[in-house]
Amino acid sequence: MSDRTPGNLHEYSVSELSGAVKRTIEDAFGLVRVKGELGRCTRAASGHMYLDLKDDKSVISGVMWKGNAARLSINPEQGMEVVATGRMSTFPGQSRYQLIIDSLEPAGVGALMALFEERKKKLGAEGLFAPERKKPLPFLPEVIGVVTSPSGAVIRDILHRLRERFPRHVIVWPTLVQGRGAEEKIAEAIRGFNALSPDGDVPRPDVLIVARGGGSLEDLWCFNEEVVARAAAASEIPLISAVGHETDTTLIDFVSDKRAPTPTAAAEFAVPVRSELLSELLNKERRFTGAVERLFETRRSALLSAARGLGRPEDILGAATQRLDRASDGLRSGLRGRLDTALTSLARTSGRLTPNLLAHGFATRENKIATLWSRVADRTDRIIVDRRSRLAASARVLAAVSYQNVLDRGFALVRGADGALIRRAGDAASGAGGEIQFADGVRAIRFDGDVSRDSAEGSPQKTAKKSENKSQKSGPGPRQPRLFD
Template structure:
């Protein structure tokens, strides 16, 4: 190109050129559908979703604004094959073009099924679908918890079937069952029921039903989310899944303790038929009554047969009754004869009891008593004399060891003024008063001079060998001063 032609070219600013490119791309690609595999998928704190669409040769950046992302039926994940509908635009700040996505859907059912199978294999390998983890349903629950939409026909079908079979207390946890964010609400409901404690203000359910009506694979996809399957497997309360129709299968069906083909069937699994129970109880009552009646009839027949073999009671007891009558007559006659014999002996004895005989008898008794009393007096005197001798000996011994006898031999007791006994010279403080007790009385004393220092104990000396008191400062022996 010549310099003249270059000089005729229009000169753009960076912003003008970027805006011109943006208008050109938006005008040319105002509405496009792009099929590709999801690469990087990022959800910003603002709620916008940023992702990459790619194939074997190229990559296109895409963005989905918060409002559109909230209405997605599926959660976009890396590796998912999708069809994105939107418009092309540019982002001037980074000089790149991007696809503004208005809708995002799987590229056919096959893509979703492939993702479903991949998740199923992963969770099965972790043991979430193992049969030993599944808990039995209670036979007759008191409270049933239902996780579903409160406005759909599902809850009405469940309540209607429960009323027909066996009315129970039902607690409904309203939640989304379709669309973006439904999986989080379902998990929250399952965990919320499990968080209830027995005896609380809200009763804890004995069994849970997670239910939804039929729909397309995209409509039911929230029940194929990994977090929902894990919440169902971790539920402490037995859980029944009732999602879609009989032909629909979701991951929660594998993780639950019982799969019901429909919500109505889930209600049938939850409770038995009350009428059938009543009929069974009545049937068992009739059988029990019949068995008891037959048992009593058999026992009665056996008793009648045994009674025939025993014979008549009159025949068995007749001879014994006659023997009893004869024995009674002999006993009466014997008692009468014994009484007559005793009266005759008494009359004879009374005839021999003269006053002289009675006096002689009483005299012998008095003599025996006098002899016995004399023996008692003699024995008593000996005992008293012996006890007196022992008492006198003890008194003499007590007098011999009494301190008063010691005083009589020339010893004395020295006491402080308060009556405390003083055993050594050092026990008396200088200038203190006291008293000395002799055999014939007590004299007051006053102690002079300092107390001697204590010395080791020496063998005791006799009265004749006792040391004289040490002299005081004037050279005179220290003596206690006596006062009248």
């Protein structure tokens, strides 16, 4: 039987025992490195990261405070094999132990390469690496956008190479290119360049360069994140990737429109060599000038050969010139003789003209004019008489068909208030106003009563008689117009 009885044991409170266990675990495991596979991996709104490390038999809960989580060079994902460095502690509120992680890194390059191959296969299956979706680079861009760190040697190398080859306007979007959060900044820069308006204050680049210097796989890992690869694939501006050295390969290299082995090579892809362009231009100018000169010389030789076959112009035109001179001399003498003959005939004719002869000629002409004028006057009078007769006949016809004659015979025109003719009793509404036009004037009226169906039967005299008899028996008839002054 044991000498120790329950009454001799020290009694702990719950908090004392939890604290003792906590101190014991922290003293025994103050610094540990644990290798395992990531299970549950979540990031709280506070920035802390909670995850599980597991193997085929056990699971250890872990927590990384937000300060350490922000410095991670990789984005922890479920299934990634990692090595966590930290210390063991307990969480008394739930009576469980946990690993407080100070640093987290992939368990060797093989784990990152496996993740890289998995993402590469996924994006390739979506068609983001297809050659037909890659855009050609502009031959000579006006504006070049560069996404890189503003303080590194990369931007200086790019600017130096551009100045050497062909100076262009460069816009730098400064961003992180390593560490936690760098992938979001890089993707934001690519999307930001694409969102610029071509006519805005900041010009929209014609080509983009995403560049970073060399480094380890972990240093370049932000360019293997999906958010960066998808932003590069969605870029409407042609994009050149220049990440690391020639042997380094990242996911952005596969989705970009052009991969450059180095940032300096990216600048060489972006613009041609200005001196080479000028040399080529001068060479083409010399070739063009030489071709034109040779063409002119060929045409000149052909023209000289044709000219020798035609003979001398003076030999061809000599005889024609002589004939022209002879004809000119004959024309001059012929005109002179013709003028002399005309002057002689005029002199003979003027000698026979006398005042009596002229007066007789004028009198004859005046008699003819008077006769013609008399004929014109007679013809005009006959036309006027004929037109007056036609006008009078038309006036008689117009008077015969005029409604004024009908009014003179005792009839009248009935019009409504709008001046329109009322031809039937049913066309006038009861109580409506109107007017009656007599031969000598117009009187206003108003329609009363209903339409009488018998009014349309028989002659006007019978209708008037029936209306008079009916009025004597039963008072005024239907719809009798009342006259108003």
